[in-house]
Amino acid sequence: MANAPEDGWRPRTLSVHAGARRSQYAEVAEPIWLTQGFVYPSAEAAEARFLKAGADEFIYARYGNPTVAAFESRIAALEGCDDAFATASGMAAVSGALMAMLRAGDHVVAARALFGSCLYVLEEVLTRFGVRVDFVDGTDLDAWRAAITPQTSVVFLESVSNPTLEVIDLPAVAALAHEAGARVVVDNVFATPVFSRAVALGADVVIYSATKHIDGQGRCLGGVIMGSREYIRGTVEPYMKHTGGAMSPFNAWVLLNGLTTLDLRVRAQAESAQALAEALQGHPKLGQVIFPGLADHPQHAIAKAQMGGPGTVLAIDLAGGKEAAFRFMNALRVVLISNNLGDARSIATHPATTTHQRLPDDQKAALGITPGLIRLSVGLEDVADLRDDLMAALAAV
Numbered sequence: 001m002a003n004a005p006e007d008g009w010r011p012r013t014l015s016v017h018a019g020a021r022r023s024q025y026a027e028v029a030e031p032i033w034l035t036q037g038f039v040y041p042s043a044e045a046a047e048a049r050f051l052k053a054g055a056d057e058f059i060y061a062r063y064g065n066p067t068v069a070a071f072e073s074r075i076a077a078l079e080g081c082d083d084a085f086a087t088a089s090g091m092a093a094v095s096g097a098l099m100a101m102l103r104a105g106d107h108v109v110a111a112r113a114l115f116g117s118c119l120y121v122l123e124e125v126l127t128r129f130g131v132r133v134d135f136v137d138g139t140d141l142d143a144w145r146a147a148i149t150p151q152t153s154v155v156f157l158e159s160v161s162n163p164t165l166e167v168i169d170l171p172a173v174a175a176l177a178h179e180a181g182a183r184v185v186v187d188n189v190f191a192t193p194v195f196s197r198a199v200a201l202g203a204d205v206v207i208y209s210a211t212k213h214i215d216g217q218g219r220c221l222g223g224v225i226m227g228s229r230e231y232i233r234g235t236v237e238p239y240m241k242h243t244g245g246a247m248s249p250f251n252a253w254v255l256l257n258g259l260t261t262l263d264l265r266v267r268a269q270a271e272s273a274q275a276l277a278e279a280l281q282g283h284p285k286l287g288q289v290i291f292p293g294l295a296d297h298p299q300h301a302i303a304k305a306q307m308g309g310p311g312t313v314l315a316i317d318l319a320g321g322k323e324a325a326f327r328f329m330n331a332l333r334v335v336l337i338s339n340n341l342g343d344a345r346s347i348a349t350h351p352a353t354t355t356h357q358r359l360p361d362d363q364k365a366a367l368g369i370t371p372g373l374i375r376l377s378v379g380l381e382d383v384a385d386l387r388d389d390l391m392a393a394l395a396a397v
């Protein structure tokens with residue numbers, strides 16, 4: 001039996017209790033139903049279930065599984081969405097959400113500043129199937145206005161872009177999209193489910209890579225697509241269950257437990273990120289400190305209005321370019337060199353040579369991915385140790 005959220009439960013309570021499914025043993029901790037299939041009491045019952053499965057009835061783990069369903073219910077309750085479909089990774093969620101709703105001849109308008117794999121799906125995959133895709137500067141409302149037409153069916157954006165942390169005015173873009181009859185699909189990883197107000201601000205579909213803050217401990221891949229029940233069950237589920245991007249029950253169990261502590265972790269990480277951004281600002285070795293929580297961020301006011309907090313990731317641009325960036329990274333002792341984000345461990349990434357290596361130089365320049373740019377995902381360590389580590393590494397440059 002699924003534990004339905006009570007009306008009025010607040011997010012911290014939902015993140016602990018929503019969607020919990022208990023067996024006949026009424027265990028406290030959520031069990032892992034590590035099973036690919038389910039036994040039917042009779043041939044007639046199998047026939048009936050394939051015709052229409054009830055709320056607590058499952059057929060095959062590619063279609064759904066009780067542990068995965070518990071994760072879906074909890075994250076949907078937290079985000080304030082009707083329903084969710086969990087996927088094998090964040091990219092299975094992005095590609096699944098888009099492929100499920102688009103067909104040849106459709107028009108998509110997307111912000112240009114995107115995670116590398118999102119850009120690949122839009123630029124290289126969708127266009128192969130006759131979908132027209134136009135990219136705009138996500139912070140330029142006139143560019144959105146010019147690109148969105150009555151033929152546009154989907155608008156896609158990262159509410160806060162990776163790695164340059166541009167914040168898109170979601171209500172304004174959603175209004176333009178809805179006026180044209182298009183649906184707004186938001187990759188909301190950097191906003192996190194804790195600080196997200198995407199649905200209230202006009203998003204029709206919200207996507208997370210659960211690999212990031214939802215796990216938060218760097219253990220497994222996962223993703224989730226959220227929206228109206230009609231969209232999730234009528235559009236997404238048929239596509240996902242036949243194309244195979246399902247989340248594993250084991251990963252769903254890890255991520256379900258990740259949700260339990262998500263609020264505490266993200267708030268602590270964001271508080272440290274704010275303190276570190278302020279401490280780094282104006283450092284002589286840095287050309288720029290980019291963080292939505294700083295008053296000099298170009299979209300600081302928008303970030304404040306549409307997010308419950310500034311996020312857990314900042315970017316710094318070393319004035320000395322790639323050589324300085326590498327020297328800085330190699331001098332870090334607490335912060336790890338890796339490419340995840342949202343982890344309990346602080347992580348430094350050099351986008352130009354790793355996550356965004358594939359992009360030609362002119363595109364990197366257009367996106368602000370300079371040779372000196374480093375993305376810092378702030379973890380749960382003592383903020384004083386992080387500050388000391390960053391300052392010592394800057395001194396070594």
Ligand SMILES: *Cc1c(COP(=O)(O)O)cnc(C)c1O
Binds near residue numbers: 089094118158212221
């Ligand atoms: C990481 C990330 C993804 C992809 O998620 P995976 O779980 O790695 O597949 C998509 N969008 C954004 C913004 C991301 O940061």
